[in-house]
Amino acid sequence: MSKKPLIIAHRGYTADYPENTLPALQAAVDVGVAAVEFDVQFSRDHIPVVFHDADLWRLTGERGAIAEFDYARLAQLSACDPERFGTRHRDIRIPRLVDAIELLKNTGELTVFVEIKRDSLPTHRIPAAVQDVARACEPLGERAVIISMDPAVIQEARSLRRGPVGWVLSEWSTAEAERAHTLEPDYLFCDEVLLPPTPSALWAGSWQWAVYEVNDIATAKDLVARGVNYIETKEARLLVEQLQ
Template sequence: MTLIYGHRGAKGLAPENTLASFQACLDAGVQRCELDVRLSRDHQVVVIHDADLKRLAGSKARVKNQTAAELASTDVRHAGPSWPVPCTIPALAEVMAACPFEHWQIEIKSLSRKRAVILIQAIARLCEQFGLNDKVVLTSSSHTVLRTAMQQAPHLKRGLVAEYAWLDPVKTAQRFQCSLLALNWSLCIEKRILDAQNAGLHVSAWTVNDPALMRQLVQYGVDSLITDFPGLASATLGSP
């Protein structure tokens, strides 16, 4: 059975990476989510994809220069889809407390090793606090982040996010002792999927919003799909 992960919650239905988006994913019957995290100025783990607020809030402010409280008062409906009430940037702790997902792909964006240590240690504390150690995989395209995760939180599973094939994604994932390989859907050829699975990797394809493509990737043998429309994926594949 191919599993479904809601991309940034349900990005196609509600403002991405917000509590509204994660609730929309759960309301669609999908119990797995992918989300992005960064570190605020006061070293809190906040849930946001971009390094700045331009796309989401029309502001030039950078996430790393804002406190968690400032981010929690920032309305991020600028990028759509339309939503009737303000949606703000949540702390990861808020999302973990409010959303009973059965599995989480937590993507850590590129950052310095010093900040990666702080961020990963903070995530590890939250996973312990909420009893999620066996329900989380820390994913990144950054070798610095993956290496730091190996050192700072070896008990948490890791995943490589691969958008390009110029470095062999399977070999790179093995180098960092990953259990998951999150491939851009365009990299999902049958041989690469099989090679990854033979190496013990769970293959997750992103971002898959077209029903025909969903069915094709299932035929190719991917283990999971990451989608902006979890309800559509569930209806297309017949299960969450």
């Protein structure tokens, strides 16, 4: 394999720590990845928080949607991922976006992909929410890449800042390909299971390809041979040691 992929730690390094937490992000940096990716939801008082699910249950063991609580309450919850780790990480909390950016601002050339989720974001709140995220990401400059599955979020991010953006595909279709050429993102993200079988070509465009949920060496090598630039994984240490 002549071309080496760049490894993205999916929600941080989650082998040892709960996803989307500061320890998971720090562990990913320590492993030596080229990039990290994490998710952003919004509290009831519109604070961008680093969290994937719309519901609190899986990560905290608490009932309710994240958008139903002010951040002051969310900050009291343990983001310990009890099903995976029990009470081992009970002192870990849900971070704000600004906390994650502060942690990552002195990490050299590390690229930071910030995915805005729509679950906790009403349509009328998109401009203000994207502006809040963009402002929080300012210390990273163009190392911060706002990504989303929602084209409206990408368009808003493009209008607010000069930095790169990424679009996350929801399906592999002609319609999505046309939309990609309209949006012209800097990065296209796709779940590995959505890709057409080899030897179908990936869409050519101005973007770099990032494929996620890739947790084994053989699949990663195949994707790189097809033209994928970034491999997003939950097995960051393994892929960094073997591929990057």
